[in-house]
Amino acid sequence: MTARIIDGKLLAAQIREQVSSDVQALKAMNRSVRLAAILVGSSPAARVYADNQARTFAQAGVEYELHELADQITQAELDAVLATLAKDPGVTGIMVHLPLPPHINTQQTQYHIDILKDVEGVNPANIGNVLYGHPIIAPCTALAAVALIDTTGVPLQGAEVTVVGASRIAGRPAALLLTERGATVTVCHIHTRDLVRHTQRADILVVAVGKPGLIQPRHVSPGAVVIDIGINRVTATDATGKSATKTVGDVDFQAVSETASWITPVPGGVGPVTVAMLLKNTVRAARLVHGLDQPF
Amino acid sequence: MTARIIDGKLLAAQIREQVSSDVQALKAMNRSVRLAAILVGSSPAARVYADNQARTFAQAGVEYELHELADQITQAELDAVLATLAKDPGVTGIMVHLPLPPHINTQQTQYHIDILKDVEGVNPANIGNVLYGHPIIAPCTALAAVALIDTTGVPLQGAEVTVVGASRIAGRPAALLLTERGATVTVCHIHTRDLVRHTQRADILVVAVGKPGLIQPRHVSPGAVVIDIGINRVTATDATGKSATKTVGDVDFQAVSETASWITPVPGGVGPVTVAMLLKNTVRAARLVHGLDQPF
Numbered sequence: 001m002t003a004r005i006i007d008g009k010l011l012a013a014q015i016r017e018q019v020s021s022d023v024q025a026l027k028a029m030n031r032s033v034r035l036a037a038i039l040v041g042s043s044p045a046a047r048v049y050a051d052n053q054a055r056t057f058a059q060a061g062v063e064y065e066l067h068e069l070a071d072q073i074t075q076a077e078l079d080a081v082l083a084t085l086a087k088d089p090g091v092t093g094i095m096v097h098l099p100l101p102p103h104i105n106t107q108q109t110q111y112h113i114d115i116l117k118d119v120e121g122v123n124p125a126n127i128g129n130v131l132y133g134h135p136i137i138a139p140c141t142a143l144a145a146v147a148l149i150d151t152t153g154v155p156l157q158g159a160e161v162t163v164v165g166a167s168r169i170a171g172r173p174a175a176l177l178l179t180e181r182g183a184t185v186t187v188c189h190i191h192t193r194d195l196v197r198h199t200q201r202a203d204i205l206v207v208a209v210g211k212p213g214l215i216q217p218r219h220v221s222p223g224a225v226v227i228d229i230g231i232n233r234v235t236a237t238d239a240t241g242k243s244a245t246k247t248v249g250d251v252d253f254q255a256v257s258e259t260a261s262w263i264t265p266v267p268g269g270v271g272p273v274t275v276a277m278l279l280k281n282t283v284r285a286a287r288l289v290h291g292l293d294q295p296f
Numbered sequence: 297m298t299a300r301i302i303d304g305k306l307l308a309a310q311i312r313e314q315v316s317s318d319v320q321a322l323k324a325m326n327r328s329v330r331l332a333a334i335l336v337g338s339s340p341a342a343r344v345y346a347d348n349q350a351r352t353f354a355q356a357g358v359e360y361e362l363h364e365l366a367d368q369i370t371q372a373e374l375d376a377v378l379a380t381l382a383k384d385p386g387v388t389g390i391m392v393h394l395p396l397p398p399h400i401n402t403q404q405t406q407y408h409i410d411i412l413k414d415v416e417g418v419n420p421a422n423i424g425n426v427l428y429g430h431p432i433i434a435p436c437t438a439l440a441a442v443a444l445i446d447t448t449g450v451p452l453q454g455a456e457v458t459v460v461g462a463s464r465i466a467g468r469p470a471a472l473l474l475t476e477r478g479a480t481v482t483v484c485h486i487h488t489r490d491l492v493r494h495t496q497r498a499d500i501l502v503v504a505v506g507k508p509g510l511i512q513p514r515h516v517s518p519g520a521v522v523i524d525i526g527i528n529r530v531t532a533t534d535a536t537g538k539s540a541t542k543t544v545g546d547v548d549f550q551a552v553s554e555t556a557s558w559i560t561p562v563p564g565g566v567g568p569v570t571v572a573m574l575l576k577n578t579v580r581a582a583r584l585v586h587g588l589d590q591p592f
Contacts, residue, residue, distance in 0.1 A: 107428050108592035111421060125407060127427050128420025131472075132403050132464050158487045166475055168428050176427075179462055179483050184494065186482040187475050191454045198480065296404035 003226070003260040006148050012272035015147075016060060019279040023061040026286055033286040034063040035093040035119065036085050040078065040100050041071035050097060060279050065091075071101055078104060079112045086114035092286035093119040095278075116288040116295060119281045122169075130176045136288070136295045137281050142173035144273035145206055145227050146181065152262045154204065154225050157182030162198045164188045164215070164250075165208035170229050174206055195219070205260075207250045215251040223261040226251055229270045299522070299556040302444050308568035311443075312356060315575040319357040322582055329582040330359040331389040331415065332381050336374065336396050337367035346393060356575050361387075367397055374400060375408045382410035388582035389415040391574075412584040412591060415577045418465075426472045432584070432591045433577050438469035440569035441502055441523050442477065448558045450500065450521050453478030458494045460484045460511070460546075461504035466525050470502055491515070501556075503546045511547040513555045522547055522559040525566045 023033050035057055039050050050066055057064040067081065085094050094117040100106050110122045118126050121139040129136050149156060161178050165171040166189040175185045188198050199205055199219040207215050208229035220226060230250030237243040249266030257263055264270055287293040319329050331353055335346050346362055353360040363377065381390050390413040396402050406418045414422050417435040425432050445452060457474050461467040462485040471481045484494050495501055495515040503511050504525035516522060526546030533539040545562030553559055560566055583589040 105592045107425065107430055111592075123421070124424025124428055125419070125421035127424030128422065129403065131423050131427070131468050132420055134403055158489050160489070172427050172472070172475070175483075176468070179468065179485075182485075182487040184482065184484055184488040186480065187471075188480055189475075189478075191478040192480040193454050193456070296401045296407075 003257040003263040004152075005257075006151060006225075006227075006262050006264045006269060008144075008148060008264055008269040008271065008273045011147060011151055012276040015273070015276035015280055019060050019276070019283055022283045023286075026283070026290070027061070031286065031290045031292070032063065032090060032092060033061070033282065034065065034091050035095065035282055036065050036067060036088075036091045038067045038069060038078075038081065038094070038096045040069045040073060040097070040104065042068065046097055056275060056279070057282070060282075062093075062279070062282055073104075075104055075108065078109060082109070082112040082114075086112075086117065089289075091117065092289040093117050093282045095120050096122075117285050119278060119285050121173075121281060127173060127176075130173060130180070133180050134296070135177075137284055138177060139169065139173040140274045140277040140281060141170045141208070141229060141270065142177045143277040143281075144270050145170075145174045145229060146177050147277070148227055148264055148270065148273055149204060149225060152225055154262070156204070159183045159203045160201055161185045161204045161206065162188060162202035163206045163208070164195065164199065165210075165229070167208055170208035171206075174208065174229075178204075178206070209250045211250055212248050213250075213252050215256060217252070217255050217259045220256050220259045222259055224259070226256055226260045226263040227270065228253070228264050228266050231266060231271060299553040299559040300448075301553075302447060302521075302523075302558050302560045302565060304440075304444060304560055304565040304567065304569045307443060307447055308572040311569070311572035311576055315356050315572070315579055318579045319582075322579070322586070323357070327582065327586045327588070328359065328386060328388060329357070329578065330361065330387050331391065331578055332361050332363060332384075332387045334363045334365060334374075334377065334390070334392045336365045336369060336393070336400065338364065342393055352571060352575070353578070356578075358389075358575070358578055369400075371400055371404065374405055378405070378408040378410075382408075382413065385585075387413065388585040389413050389578045391416050392418075413581050415574060415581050417469075417577060423469060423472075426469060426476070429476050430592070431473075433580055434473060435465065435469040436570045436573040436577060437466045437504070437525060437566065438473045439573040439577075440566050441466075441470045441525060442473050443573070444523055444560055444566065444569055445500060445521060448521055450558070452500070455479045455499045456497055457481045457500045457502065458484060458498035459502045459504070460491065460495065461506075461525070463504055466504040467502075470504065470525075474500075474502070505546045507546055508544050509546075509548050511552060513548070513551050516552050516555045518555055519557040520555070522552055522556045523566065524549070524560050524562050527562060527567060 113123045121137040161183040163175045175187045178185045204225045206227045212232045228249035228251040235245045409419045417433040457479040459471045471483045500521045502523045508528045524545035524547040531541045
């Protein structure tokens with residue numbers, strides 16, 4: 001069979017359209033939607049990323065402020081910035097760009113992001129609320145993976161799902177959301193003895209490792225749904241010696257397309273939907289901050 | 297084969313001995329160890345449980361205060377009590393007895409337990425910190441399950457673990473801790489299509505459902521380790537018409553003992569170790585509150 005492609009760009013566009021409309025509705029009620037992003041230290045790459053993000057928020061009508069903090073900032077100073085933003089009634093969303101410098105504790109920093117303004121869903125309390133089955137704001141990548149599965153119409157309740165990759169940012173939160181939806185979830189990782197055995201019995205395979213070509217047809221049950229969270233930059237050199245860099249996932253897309261029933265491409269799959277979920281979470285945070293939604 | 301019994305009473309006694317010694321050491325440094333327990337509404341059963349618990353803490357040298365609150369207390373009032381206890385420098389541990397009355401939101405209440413004083417590890421932030429791989433205080437039942445496995449010497453890294461039961465209090469937190477230890481974990485529950493298939497491939501089977509006799513020999517791979525978290529009261533009537541009530545787990549202990557390599561009994565397995573972990577967490581909380589341990 002040849003897999004149908006799950007169109008992440010299309011889903012992202014639909015979500016973003018809804019977000020723009022929701023932001024306009026909030027503005028019409030004189031409720032602000034304003035994101036504060038924190039960038040510690042200045043690498044050119046992080047700066048480019050932050051600029052792109054500013055544009056994304058602007059397109060959705062979200063006000064955006066970038067706080068550029070010195071590389072030498074102390075943990076206490078950073079926590080204090082987050083406390084100030086938590087209290088600022090004009091700020092409805094907060095995010096902290098990673099990675100942080102080595103002397104800063106990421107987990108402690110994320111704990112100091114106000115849980116109602118935590119648009120990335122990375123405060124440990126928001127992770128715990130996902131486990132408790134009543135998320136306030138859930139992590140964007142996990143939300144994207146679930147939303148992409150939902151577009152296929154394949155039911156999650158009772159489905160066998162194998163998540164490959166136990167990262168704190170993607171694999172583990174996705175496993176929590178999928179369990180909450182009634183799937184039987186197995187989380188595989190570097191210590192898993194027999195990866196193929198676990199991936200082969202999956203109705204739905206979610207991959208978040210960061211290793212190009214990791215998932216081959218032998219890993220995939222005929223007719224499975226394959227969600228590729230991996231984003232890898234690879235450089236290939238052709239016969240003429242010319243090299244080109246491209247973005248690929250963890251799944252061998254061409255080969256696995258012959259086995260799967262549905263598959264997300266990279267780029268154009270999980271990536272754009274994750275960005276759209278960040279925007280959707282930004283609306284959710286604003287509604288929570290303005291008391292239009294209740295957290296519990 | 298006949299399974300060796302994992303002696304929860306013995307492990308619990310060892311942990312409690314260490315706890316008593318740790319509490320004495322803290323007292324010798326003039327650092328208090330004082331638990332505040334909250335009981336909302338008054339059922340005779342809850343009252344008996346609270347009294348038993350008071351005795352357990354007293355035996356370990358932990359000071360104990362019970363706050364009995366009226367059934368009609370509002371959410372805001374309860375949250376305020378928790379905020380007062382969070383600020384009270386004389387209180388180093390806080391726990392809230394469940395169940396709470398229907399008009400009280402359990403998740404919101406648990407979120408208001410100070411994370412450093414949260415001896416049961418139920419604040420969603422403490423759950424999230426387990427997922428992030430750096431627990432501050434982890435849930436007692438999950439800690440007990442892992443500690444009992446560790447006594448067998450069977451390595452968790454790379455082990456196939458099936459957790460039966462996706463409860464918020466036991467199954468899901470246990471799955472997080474086991475994943476963090478390098479096990480390949482599958483969480484099964486009411487929607488799982490083929491339970492036997494999942495339990496049969498487990499090196500380690502952790503069961504937390506609350507259904508007597510759920511796990512039979514056909515569920516268990518020869519030589520597996522079986523951890524039974526279930527606690528059920530069952531009444532049996534004998535041939536003479538005399539009925540007796542006893543406590544059993546979710547596993548058919550006699551029958552499964554012929555298949556497993558190690559098995560926890562009920563009573564005398566997970567139960568006493570869970571109580572011991574509550575005491576151990578109480579010491580941990582006191583050390584955090586007094587600044588002797590660092591949360592991050």
